[in-house]
Amino acid sequence: MDTRRDxxxxxxxxxxxxxxxxxxxxxxxAGAPASGGAPDLITVKGEDRVxxxxxxxxxxxxxxxxxxxxxxxxxxxxxxxxxPPELCANTHPDIVARLVTLCLGAGASEVSVFDNTCDKxxxxxxxxxxxxxxxxxxxxxxxxxxxxxxRDVEIPGGVSIKKVKVHTAVLDSDVFINVPVLKHHGGAxxxxxxxxxxxxxxxxxxxxxxxxxxxxxIADILRFKKPDLNILDAFSPMMRNxxxxxxxxxxxxxxxxxxxxxxIVAIDAAASRIMGHKRDIEHVRIAAEAGHGRNNLGELKxxxxxxxx
Amino acid sequence: xxxxxxxxxxSPAKGSSTLRRLRVVAASACLLIAxxxxxxxxxxxxxxxxxxxxxxxxxxxxxxFVTAFHATALACLLILALTFAFGRVxxxxxxxxxxxxxxxxxxxxxxxxxxxxxxxxxxxxxTLRHAILAVTLLAIVAGWGGVALxxxxxxSNFGRFASTLFRPLxxxxxxxxxxxxxxLGHPAAIPQVNVSFAAAxxxxxxxxxxxxxxxxxxxxxxxxxxxxxxxxxxxGLVSRRALWRISIDKTACVxxxxxxxxxxxxxxxxxxxxxxxxxxxxxxxxxSVCDEGGVKYRWHGVSARREPKGAPKTASRIPNSIARPPPxxxxxxxxxxxxxxxxxxxxxxxxxxxxxxxxxxAQQGTGPKGPGQHGQGRGRKRDFSKLxxxxxxxxxxxxxxxxxxxxxxxxxLCVSACPSHxxxxxxxxxxxxxxxxxxxxxxxxxxxxxxxxxxSDVCPDGTILPLARDxxxxxxxxxxxxxxxxxxxxxxxxxxxxxxxxxxxxxxxMKKPPGHAExxxxxxxxxxxxxxxxxxxxxxxPKAIVISGIEKHETAxxxxxEQVAPTTTDDFAF
Ligand code: SF4
Ligand code: SF4
Ligand code: SF4
Numbered sequence: 001m002d003t004r005r006d007x008x009x010x011x012x013x014x015x016x017x018x019x020x021x022x023x024x025x026x027x028x029x030a031g032a033p034a035s036g037g038a039p040d041l042i043t044v045k046g047e048d049r050v051x052x053x054x055x056x057x058x059x060x061x062x063x064x065x066x067x068x069x070x071x072x073x074x075x076x077x078x079x080x081x082x083x084p085p086e087l088c089a090n091t092h093p094d095i096v097a098r099l100v101t102l103c104l105g106a107g108a109s110e111v112s113v114f115d116n117t118c119d120k121x122x123x124x125x126x127x128x129x130x131x132x133x134x135x136x137x138x139x140x141x142x143x144x145x146x147x148x149x150x151r152d153v154e155i156p157g158g159v160s161i162k163k164v165k166v167h168t169a170v171l172d173s174d175v176f177i178n179v180p181v182l183k184h185h186g187g188a189x190x191x192x193x194x195x196x197x198x199x200x201x202x203x204x205x206x207x208x209x210x211x212x213x214x215x216x217x218i219a220d221i222l223r224f225k226k227p228d229l230n231i232l233d234a235f236s237p238m239m240r241n242x243x244x245x246x247x248x249x250x251x252x253x254x255x256x257x258x259x260x261x262x263x264i265v266a267i268d269a270a271a272s273r274i275m276g277h278k279r280d281i282e283h284v285r286i287a288a289e290a291g292h293g294r295n296n297l298g299e300l301k302x303x304x305x306x307x308x309x
Numbered sequence: 310x311x312x313x314x315x316x317x318x319x320s321p322a323k324g325s326s327t328l329r330r331l332r333v334v335a336a337s338a339c340l341l342i343a344x345x346x347x348x349x350x351x352x353x354x355x356x357x358x359x360x361x362x363x364x365x366x367x368x369x370x371x372x373x374f375v376t377a378f379h380a381t382a383l384a385c386l387l388i389l390a391l392t393f394a395f396g397r398v399x400x401x402x403x404x405x406x407x408x409x410x411x412x413x414x415x416x417x418x419x420x421x422x423x424x425x426x427x428x429x430x431x432x433x434x435x436t437l438r439h440a441i442l443a444v445t446l447l448a449i450v451a452g453w454g455g456v457a458l459x460x461x462x463x464x465s466n467f468g469r470f471a472s473t474l475f476r477p478l479x480x481x482x483x484x485x486x487x488x489x490x491x492x493l494g495h496p497a498a499i500p501q502v503n504v505s506f507a508a509a510x511x512x513x514x515x516x517x518x519x520x521x522x523x524x525x526x527x528x529x530x531x532x533x534x535x536x537x538x539x540x541x542x543x544x545g546l547v548s549r550r551a552l553w554r555i556s557i558d559k560t561a562c563v564x565x566x567x568x569x570x571x572x573x574x575x576x577x578x579x580x581x582x583x584x585x586x587x588x589x590x591x592x593x594x595x596x597s598v599c600d601e602g603g604v605k606y607r608w609h610g611v612s613a614r615r616e617p618k619g620a621p622k623t624a625s626r627i628p629n630s631i632a633r634p635p636p637x638x639x640x641x642x643x644x645x646x647x648x649x650x651x652x653x654x655x656x657x658x659x660x661x662x663x664x665x666x667x668x669x670x671a672q673q674g675t676g677p678k679g680p681g682q683h684g685q686g687r688g689r690k691r692d693f694s695k696l697x698x699x700x701x702x703x704x705x706x707x708x709x710x711x712x713x714x715x716x717x718x719x720x721x722l723c724v725s726a727c728p729s730h731x732x733x734x735x736x737x738x739x740x741x742x743x744x745x746x747x748x749x750x751x752x753x754x755x756x757x758x759x760x761x762x763x764x765s766d767v768c769p770d771g772t773i774l775p776l777a778r779d780x781x782x783x784x785x786x787x788x789x790x791x792x793x794x795x796x797x798x799x800x801x802x803x804x805x806x807x808x809x810x811x812x813x814x815x816x817x818x819m820k821k822p823p824g825h826a827e828x829x830x831x832x833x834x835x836x837x838x839x840x841x842x843x844x845x846x847x848x849x850x851p852k853a854i855v856i857s858g859i860e861k862h863e864t865a866x867x868x869x870x871e872q873v874a875p876t877t878t879d880d881f882a883f
Contacts, residue, residue, distance in 0.1 A: 043881055082758060118811065118846075119758060120728055122352070122500070146501030148488065168496075186819045187806020210848035213803040239873040246815040246868060254875035255882075273883035282804070297883055304881050 038065070039303035040294070041261040041270060046307030049235055050098045052258040056231075057102070059303055060260070066229045067175050069107030074114070074173035075099055075139070076227070078180040078196050081244050082119035082127045088236045089245045090124070091181045093133035095233055095258075099179060100137035112169045114142040115199040116206065118244075121145040142169050150202045155224050160216040161209070165202035170225065178227035178264070182234040182271050184242030184250075187214055189281045191243045192271040193230040193264045194218050215283035222264065222292040230267045232259040234274055265293025266300055273297075326597035328606070332401055336408045343405035343464075346767075347471035347725050348479050350502050356726065356766040363722055364769035366464035367399060367540050372716060373771040381769070389547055395606075396548040396555065400534055400541055400590040406463035407534055407541075407590065409470070410526035411573065417527030424570065428529060431575040433588055434536045442542040455715040456743045461539050464769075466522070468720030469515035469746060473507045473734065476725055480504045503730070505754075510736030511746055530573035535588045545587035554586045554609045555596065562603035568595035695790045695857035701738040702750040702787045702839060702858035705757065706765030706773040709861045714739060717772040719746035723764035731755035731841065732764060748773075750786070752841030752856050757786070759813035759840060782814075785863040787839025787856040789817065789832045795853035798827050806830070808843035808854050815868040817843050817854075830854060835866045 042059045044052040057063055067073055077091035085092055096113060103111045113134040117124040121143060125131035131141045143149060150165035170176055180196030187210070188195050195218055198206055209217040235258065236251040245251075255274060261267040268284045280288070280295050288295035339362075346359040363369060365384035374382035388399045400407045418425035441461070448457035459465060480502050487499040506512060525532045534541040548554075557568075559582045569577040572595055576588035584595075584604075595604045703713045704723060724732045735749040748764070750757060762781050765773045776784060797805050808830045809819045816836035819828040830843070832854075843854045 043883075045880060082760065123728060123758070140497050142497050143500035146484075146487075146503065148491065148501055149496065185806070186809030186812075187804055189804075207807075207848045210805045210807045210846075211797060211801075211803075213801075214806075215804055240870070241815045241818075243810055244813055246813070246870070249870050249872045252873050252875050257881070270883045302883070306880070 040263055040300040041259065041266050042303040042305065043257050043259045043270065044305045044307060045257050046305075047256065048307075049092055049094050049233070049258065051307060053095055053098050053231065055305060055307060056258055056260040059305075063099075063102040063106045066177070067103050067106040067108050070109050071107075071174040072172065073103045073108045073111045073175040073177060074169045075103070075111060075134075075177045075179055076170070076196065076200060077113065077115060077130055078191070078199065079115035079124050079128050079130050080118045080199065082117075082123040083245065084127055085129045087245050087248060088181060088233075088238055088251050089183070089243065090128040090130065091179050091233050092235065093129035095231065096130050096139075096179060097133035097137040099177065099231070100134050100139040103175075103177075104138050108175070111139045112142050112173065113139045114144045114167060114169050116144040116167065116201065116203065117199070142167075144169075144199075147202055147204075153224055155220055157223055158220040160212045161205070161220045164205045164221065164224070166224070167200050170200050175229075176225065176227045178230045180230075180232055181237075182232055182255075182274060183238040183245070184240050184275065186242065188218060188283065190268075190272055190275050190277070192232055192268045193227070194222070194268050194283055194287060197221050197227075215281075215286055218283040219286040219290060219292065222287055222290070226264055226292065228262065230259075230261050230264050232267055232271055234259060234271065237274060239275070263293040263300075265295050266297070269295040269297055270302070326593055329593035329597040332591070332593055336402045336411075339403055340405050340408040340412070343467060344471055344475070347468055347722060348476045349725065350476060350480050350483065351500075352726075352728050356763055359722060359726060359767045360769060363464065363468075363720065363767070366403070366405075366462075366769065367544075368458055368462035368464060368718060369720070369769035369771075372458070372718070373769075376716060377771045377774070379771075388544075392544045392547045392551065394552050396551045396553070396586055396589055396591040397541070397544045398591050399544055400531075401592045404463050404467075404540070405471075406467040406522070406538075407531070409467060410522065410531060410533060411592070413523050413526040414530055414573065417523075421527075425530075425573070427570040428572070428575045430569050430572075430578050433576070433585055438536050438542040438545075441537060442539045445539040452715075453743070455717065459718040459743075459746070460518075461537070462718050462720075463534075463538050463540055465718040465720040466515070466518060468722055469734075470519045470522075472721035472725040473512055473515050474519060477504050477506050505730055505733070507734050508736055511734035514746065530575060531588075531590050532575075534590060535574060535576075541590075548589070548591075549587040550609075551586060552609060553606050554584070555589055555591070555593075555604060555606055556584055556586075556609070557582045558603050558605055561601045562599075563601050565601075567598045567600070568604050571595050571598040695788075696792050696855045697851075699790075699855050700787070700858035700860070701735065701740070701744070702752070702841070702856060703862070704732060704748050704750065704764045704773050705781055705784045705786050705862070706762070706768075706776045707748075707862070708774065710739065710858070711860070712772055713747050714741075714743045716770055717747045717768075718770055719748075720769065721746070721748075722767050722769065723748050723773060726763050726767045728761060728763055729755045729758050731757050731845075750841060750856075750858075752844040753852070754845070756811065756841040756843075756845040759842075783838065783865045783867055785838045785859065785865040787841070787858040788834055789837050789839065789843055789854055789856050791830055791832060791854045793829055793853070795849055795851065796829060797849055797853070798829050800849075802827070805848065807846040807848055811842035811846040813840060813842060814838055814865070815870070816865075833868075836868045838865045 038060045042056050044056045046052045077096045079090050081089040083089040100111050135141050144167055150167055151171055152163060153166050154163055155161050178193050178196055180193055183191040185191045185195060198209060234255050236253045237255050238245045238250050239252045241250045259267050259270060265284060265287045269280055272281045272284060284295055287293060294300060342362050345354050346362055364381035367385055367388050370381055370384035374385050391398050414425050445457045445461055448454055481504055484501050487501045490499040522533050564579055566579060569579055573592060574588045574590050576585040703710050707713050721734060724734055731750045731754060732748045733751045734746040735744050738749050739747060760778060762776045762778060765776045793799055797803055806819050809817050814836045816833050817830055820831045821828050839856050841856045844852050844856050847854050
């Protein structure tokens with residue numbers, strides 16, 4: 001597609017503009033200004049994850065644009081591994097905690113947090129710092145380690161998966177917020193927003209994803225449900241040895257971005273550029289072709305914000 | 310039975326002595342700690358507590374005393390000293406199997422609506438119990454100590470009951486509670502726990518022994534301790550001439566028989582007015598039940614026994630149904646030179662024995678032969694036969710299969726403490742009966758967590774030696790072998806990489822071999838530690854990647870990579 005080259009060019013121009021803009025000791029919006037309505041995608045570059053999250057949400061009119069009074073919210077971070085926050089194998093606990101606080105502040109009747117982990121669940125919950133942080137902020141931290149926490153759902157029109165067991169917290173909530181961390185992935189090439197949804201299905205389904213065409217399955221689940229909001233922690237993306245990582249040497253600490261979008265395809269398409277991919281990763285392409293979102297970054301209204309101290 | 314004073318069933322609670330009350334409290338605490346340590350399915354009990362409590366048990370402590378001396382190894386000496394001073398306090402307070410038997414006989418008494426003991430005095434089965442002790446000692450000398458101790462050690466037997474029998478039941482109970490909690494809208498209150506029953510081959514032996522212990526306990530009190538248990542017999546030899554013994558004060562005794570109805574060891578010969586202190590388990594029930602103050606702890610001194618002087622107060626009122634002809638109290642001593650001689654014997658022989666067995670084990674082991682073949686050159690030829698016939702994998706810290714065979718008493722503490730549940734009792738995976746019930750890693754079920762050192766933290770026998778986290782990161786317990794034809798990337802042409810996803814060391818990477826379009830999993834044996842994460846994650850059966858254990862554990866290299874260079878030329882990258 002030639003449009004791809006176009007938007008890369010545009011991106012470079014926008015980036016260059018951003019780089020040359022003087023920092024005036026306050027928030028400086030680079031790139032396309034949000035003239036009229038929220039952007040399709042916002043990315044914030046800064047030093048403080050919590051401030052970046054607040055700023056990014058601002059572009060959408062605050063968390064209130066997603067969470068209404070009395071609603072039940074489910075937050076799905078990436079808590080896959082029994083690894084501490086500094087290794088960036090899981091979503092940073094500060095982001096999760098802040099999000100819980102914001103949702104409760106917006107009047108959510110209940111905020112649940114869970115993930116179907118790869119390492120032992122209670123250890124991953126603990127070591128990642130997410131369980132304690134989310135609980136302290138007032139969330140219900142739910143287990144996801146047994147089949148009884150899941151219910152069967154149909155995937156209408158699913159190509160590789162027709163039926164899957166989904167965690168009840170997702171099924172019984174009004175608002176679904178997806179909060180992954182950006183990583184290299186040996187099998188799926190990249191873990192971002194779409195791949196993170198593998199944590200809402202049961203262990204047996206996770207294993208069958210691997211047997212039945214990983215990329216197609218990752219895209220298929222979107223037929224069942226798309227998150228209402230995707231927040232991607234790309235502060236220090238893991239560039240190799242993912243998704244578990246070996247040491248901090250695997251991280252690119254220069255990125256320092258946070259991405260937010262309602263469009264899960266758009267945010268993953270953008271994320272793959274951060275990971276250095278020139279073309280869309282297969283599951284992103286499949287999802288875009290199936291109409292789950294837009295991967296043509298050049299046509300999206302993207303707001304790029306650099307925060308300075 | 311004609312109604313008489315004291316004829317009612319003597320409940321030891323009556324007029325309970327302080328000594329007995331202390332014993333009951335201490336014993337309950339010991340039993341609860343032991344149960345908690347071995348059942349703990351939520352990993353709540355601190356590992357050092359599990360370790361400390363179990364490593365002061367007699368056999369684990371004696372093994373450490375012989376093999377790797379450290380502080381807890383002194384416990385066995387302390388227990389012997391205590392026994393020499395006061396009798397078999399170990400059996401009544403510290404040994405969880407002993408206390409469990411008391412609990413079983415109380416429960417069965419409730420069910421049968423009978424007083425718990427009321428057992429006739431019996432002759433000691435000296436020939437049998439001395440023979441079992443002798444066989445155990447001989448086994449140790451002959452290099453079969455690892456087997457004999459594993460099956461006769463009371464703590465380890467208890468461990469197997471608790472871990473393989475009680476624990477799954479506790480988990481089932483938890484899950485029923487969890488289901489109710491979830492139904493009530495509080496799923497976080499009680500999380501579900503995966504139930505893991507041991508395989509039949511590993512479940513049956515402890516089940517059968519448990520049934521035997523339970524029947525003996527409910528019908529005959531501490532018969533197990535006084536006929537089967539070699540620790541009981543050994544301590545009996547030491548306690549026979551204890552400095553302080555429980556004995557009958559003939560001047561006070563009215564021969565009502567209350568004490569022998571309360572005695573769970575059937576060791577009180579009221580006609581002769583004697584107590585066979587080699588069988589007495591120091592429960593003090595007789596002391597607390599005697600209204601006349603006729604049973605007392607008394608200094609008997611180092612020399613010959615001294616009977617309390619004085620004529621019997623009254624004639625015997627013991628019905629024959631209760632008091633059998635006097636047992637010829639433990640005269641035939643098994644080892645006439647009592648006490649420390651026996652321990653010295655164990656000590657001297659166990660060390661050489663464990664070495665012998667270690668060598669034998671290394672020679673006859675079933676695992677892949679020849680340690681030290683790995684890491685001798687990149688791209689060395691992989692042995693694909695290991696895929697279908699992998700060697701058994703011993704826990705990290707165990708150092709070798711041989712040490713598991715010679716030293717582990719199969720107490721299951723590591724199995725139940727392993728947070729990943731990758732440890733399970735082996736059936737015949739170690740290739741012989743000596744390995745029955747001993748821990749092995751099953752990577753079809755789970756994998757060994759990179760940062761975890763729990764099994765080495767808890768093992769009381771010094772079989773799994775402590776590992777620092779850093780050392781654990783490079784402790785190789787096996788090696789991963791791939792069968793690419795089975796891998797679905799090549800078989801079905803789909804992306805997978807589940808194995809690489811899980812590899813904590815970076816040994817396993819998805820790479821395109823020359824001439825291949827697809828990236829496939831490739832293991833660099835230098836870095837692989839055999840943790841099994843890849844095998845566990847592999848979604849095909851039979852697995853396309855399998856860990857084969859190694860006889861002697863090795864040290865892997867650490868993958869050191871340079872810090873990734875920032876990939877973005879532009880601030881936002883898009
Ligand atoms: S080190 Fe491995 S085998 Fe041992 S307890 Fe931990 S996970 Fe289990
Ligand atoms: S290795 Fe495990 S089963 Fe064997 S003695 Fe140690 S803790 Fe007990
Ligand atoms: S290759 Fe497999 S066994 Fe070896 S370290 Fe990696 S995950 Fe563990």
